[in-house]
Amino acid sequence: MGAGIAGLSAATALAGRGSRVALYEATGHAGGRCRSYHDAVLGRTIDNGTHVLVGANRAAFRYLRRIGAEDRVMALGDGGVPFVDLARGERWRARLGGGAVPWWMLFPGRRIPGTGLGEHLRLSRLFAAAPDATVAACLGHGPLMDRLWRPLTEAALNTAPEEASARLLVPVxxxxxxxGADAARVHVARDGLGPAFIEPALALLAQHGVAARLGARLRQLDVTHGRVTGLVFDDARIAIAVGDAVVLAVPAGVAANLVPGLTVPLAHRPIVNVHIALDGSPTNPEPLVGVLGGTAHWFHRRGALLLATVSAAVALAEQSAEAIAAAIWRDAARALGLDGPLPRHRVVKERLATFAQTPTEVARRPAARTTSRNLILAGDWTATGLPATIDSAALSGETAAALAHAIVSERH
Ligand SMILES: Cc1cc2nc3c(=O)[nH]c(=O)nc-3n(C[C@H](O)[C@H](O)[C@H](O)COP(=O)(O)OP(=O)(O)OC[C@H]3O[C@@H](n4cnc5c(N)ncnc54)[C@H](O)[C@@H]3O)c2cc1C
Known part of the structure; x- marks a missing residue:
């Protein structure tokens, strides 16, 4: 149930193991929070927001390999990611990673400018963090917080370090x-999210004879004696036979409505993206630039399209689209040297981008197994141990597939 990354991950893993799969999706398209669509203002297909992977996102890359789409993402920033601090007028390249022990921190030349060794050594506090500790409480404030931990926490956990769970930053x-050196390398979809993450999965499922049933919104789960026995849609009820399993890969709030007594994360944080058409601009900014001291967090250029991303955008999401676009364009002018009037653009506010990854909400993530023995949960919000990302969604799908396969195998 649900054709986001988690549902597609589960469905492709199960189909690959020879299970008979049916995939139901409420909306008219697959992809959920990770999708491409045609935008009339820009006259082209855009993504609902820039999605980046890093080399360390193992489950996400396993998913891409499974659907035959590894070549649909590409690595950026071979020589590190360029950063601009607009408030201080400084620029540098961040080169992270490189070994199981972060020796690079010891060398001033490898560290981010303006940061000291003492700040780096606070990292040990993160590894000993209590469940209720926040990132800022462990790592403190100072240049390293401003230049590394805040951008990393907001990008990976979509939550400000002052409230983000310290424990959830540990796997990041x-x-x-x-x-290794490749673990920190940033990857983006070459031609968009649909062609990289969604369409190849649907094509693989089609090869296995599985067609996603779009516009099929699950309204109710019938449960009898601790087992799901039926799925109720607007126009149909589907009986679930003994030995069949149901993977519920819908958003947290939807799952909570369908499964009485289920505890899920409730609070969410928005992500704001601004897409700007650079057609005809003589300036060709770098593919990925990190920004500090402005409104934008990241600029990503894909061909003639510039995408600005702001994570944990609680206050920004309340502003008008025009005010947001104007602020982003001011940043683009200073960070990337673009000038002239603001070109054609589209502001996308994803208010429920991810759950708020605070200690309180993290503690509400449920396990994949439920009290109904053939009902399994999947989604970036389940207890994967990873931040709510494509990696988490893909891993949750794999876990759900393994559990579902075990249930189905018991029958035979
Ligand atoms: C703007 C933005 C930027 C992001 N950036 C990044 C990034 O840079 N890197 C990264 O790794 N992650 C990023 N993410 C997070 C990533 O998109 C999610 O973690 C991932 O897509 C979640 O997948 P999912 O399958 O768990 O959930 P969803 O995508 O929410 O999928 C759930 C599916 O269930 C369907 N559904 C809902 N109700 C029902 C019902 N009753 N019956 C049937 N189907 C139903 C929904 O329509 C949806 O298709 C970003 C998210 C956003 C919004």
């Missing part, structure tokens, strides 16, 4: 900063 730091 371990994966990216202490992995």
């Amino acid at each position: 730091v371990r994966g990216m900063l202490m992995g």
Whole structure:
């Protein structure tokens, strides 16, 4: 149930193991929070927001390999990611990662400018963080917070470090900063999210004889004696036979309405994206630039389209689209050297981009297994141990597929 990344991950993993799969999606398209669509103002297909992977996102890359789409993402920033601090007028390249022990922190030349060794050593507090500790409480304030931990926390956890769960940043730091050189490398979809993450999955499912049933909104789960026995849609009820399993890969709030007594994260944080058409601009900015001290967090250029991303955009999302676009264009002028009037653009506010990854909400993530023995949960919001990202969604789908396969196998 649900054709976002989690549902597609589960469905493709199950189909690959030879299970008979049916995929139901409420809306008229697959992809959920990770999708491409045609935008009339820009006259082209855009994504609902820039999505980046890093090399350390193992489940996401397994998913891409499974659907045969590894070549649909590309690595950026071979020589590190360029950063601009608009408030201080400084520029540098961040080169992170490179080994299980982050020796690079010891060398001033490898550290981010203006940061000291003492700040880096606070990292040990993150690894010993209590469940209710926040990132800022562990890592403190100072240049390293401003230049590394805040951008990393907001990008990975979509939550400000003052309220973000310290424990949830640990897999990010371990994966990216202490992995090999490739672990920290940023990857983006070459031609958009649909062609990279969604269409190849649907094509693979079609090869297995599975067609996603779009416009099929699950309204109710019938449960009898601790087992799901039926799925109720607007115009049909589908009986669930003994030995069949149901993977519920819908957003947290939808799952909570369908499964009485289920505890899920409730609060969410928005992400704001601004797409700007650079057609005819003589300036060709770098593909990815991190921005500090302005409104934008990241600028990503894909061909003639410039995409600005602002994560944990709680206050910004309340502003008008025009005010947001004007502020972003001012940043683009200073950070990237673009000038002239604001070109054609589209502001996309995703208010429920991810759940708020605070200690309180993280503690509400449920396990994949439920009290109904053939009902399994999937989604970036389930207890994967990872921040709510494509990686988490893909991993949750794999876990759900393994559990569902075990249920189905018991029958035979
Ligand atoms: C703007 C933005 C930027 C992001 N940037 C990044 C990034 O840079 N890197 C990264 O890794 N992640 C990023 N993410 C997060 C990533 O998109 C999500 O983690 C991932 O897409 C979640 O997938 P999911 O399958 O768990 O959930 P969803 O995508 O929410 O999928 C749930 C599906 O269930 C369907 N559904 C709902 N109700 C029903 C029902 N009753 N019956 C049937 N179907 C139903 C929905 O329509 C949807 O298709 C970003 C998200 C946003 C919004």
